[in-house]
Amino acid sequence: MSAAVPKPRLKTSAMIASIAGEGQITRSAPFGHALVELARNRPEVVGMTADLGKYTDLHLFAKEYPQRYYQMGMAEQLLMGAAAGMAHEGAQPFVTTYAVFAARRAYDFIHQAIAEDNLDVKIVCALPGLTTGYGPSHQAAEDLALFRAMPNLTVIDPCDAIEIEQMVPAIADHRGPVYARLLRGNVPVVLDEYDYQFELGKAKLLRDGAEVLIISSGIMTMRALETAKALAADRVDVGVLHVPTIKPLDTATLLREARRSGRLVVVAENHTVIGGLGEAVAAVLLTNGVTPPFRQIGLPDAFLDAGALPTLHDRYGISTEAMCDTIKGWLR
Template identity: 75%
Template structure:
């Protein structure tokens, strides 16, 4: 795994709580069911049926689970080296020849380093390229060089680009199949390795552009995406002890937003709207939802749970998630304060 020499610049102070290595990118709590490499296994399976699928990566096959695809389809796998701009340009070329390329790297490298190539070579031409990126938001302890806290903000303004932020292994499996069917460029955030399974108990089915109400409640409406849907579901169960009744609207597609579902849920009188995202508070789901509500004249009490507008520390994920307010316990604490 590539590690910038600047990664530990903001390391946690000596003596602070540290329960895992900064290298661990899994967000699965103890005791929860997981599936290993759901993206890699799903793509490998789909490629047996769809000969046009190819896989490319920038020296990160193992760390984006694309190695599973590479082992099963070595003649359709391309290792581009540490050259994200070349990766995106090659994917564009393959799409022009009728293939369906899946290009993987870390979210920071796609959004910060290869933006112009994605914009001009892929999005402007509306090519059928799927960009699937690991380490979204705060899912690594490596620090600012590897934490893609602003990737959605960077990509939301790009025309033609669909943006997906799956919650768990089931979401990733279904989303991978859906974006393979979809014609056009897609950016998907990826949870890799041993990914939790949480949506199976909600009779969930992923659809591009559709949000899903997972549970209803009278006091608080959580609107969430990515791993934060798992966290708010946990928080909703914990808040039952305080007689705080919480609904959860999972929004796996950040662009285009499911405006009808969001407005319908937010218009229900008497409950606070809390948007929860594994992303900076600037330019992501929270601001997308807030802008939508303002334009439509829907004015509930609105709160946001998101990462701060700053470069984050390096360290162990449990410590960092508590510090920056996206752990289950911190969500529960904030909601109790807001409601009471």
């Protein structure tokens, strides 16, 4: 009896860092530009990073306000401790690093030094979820689950360049610690078609639909809108509810939309299906006695592969084409 031949491992080549599609409109470094503008009239705003100014768009702030910029070296725990100290002295630190380093390396320092004292520190982190092809060391697939569990911490997952620009002054006006995912570099422009205005703690219905409601955050709202347009050609009517604030959730809007009968509710997230938006929404619905047909699109409970982002997004079911196929399969 011959041994089973193992399946060849799929390979990809280029490590593509941008999530923008071909020909898609983008804006360069929306976070960096927004923070520079914010700081013009707010001398308490300081920028802090752990050797990643260029890769979190904070270099723009450093160029404009070099005396208010602190480069802490490759020491994320020190970065968070120093940010706590600055906040105690009246500064408002905007702290950047990669999401994996904040969530997995500096978690205890954020928990004990920042969140427990409810300090006014804004932690803004690049490479959230599956937005890099460099494998598990850089893919923050579980950051929302970790930070949702931290008391006092507001958690935000913005969709595009427009929302990032609007988010910066909004979180500056909010007193208390914030964790925000960051799309850096050339960031897609998506929400310009929807007369959108970011409001902390508020979900927004971007598109109505009678058959399917996709509840999404971050880049998955872009994918959800693309999916809704694609499925319209197949006469499938899809609505999209964008939920940029993961904590606190806009419970009232979620319940209002989920109570509408006859719709499949799908939560789509750029995060593991464990502990993220999907499970948060499910808990809200169940504890309030709302039980529509419910499905999740998200990353698996696994260490993800390295490779080119389009290949990985297809492989893990978060590309537009994969979402269309999945949802059509659920409707059969």
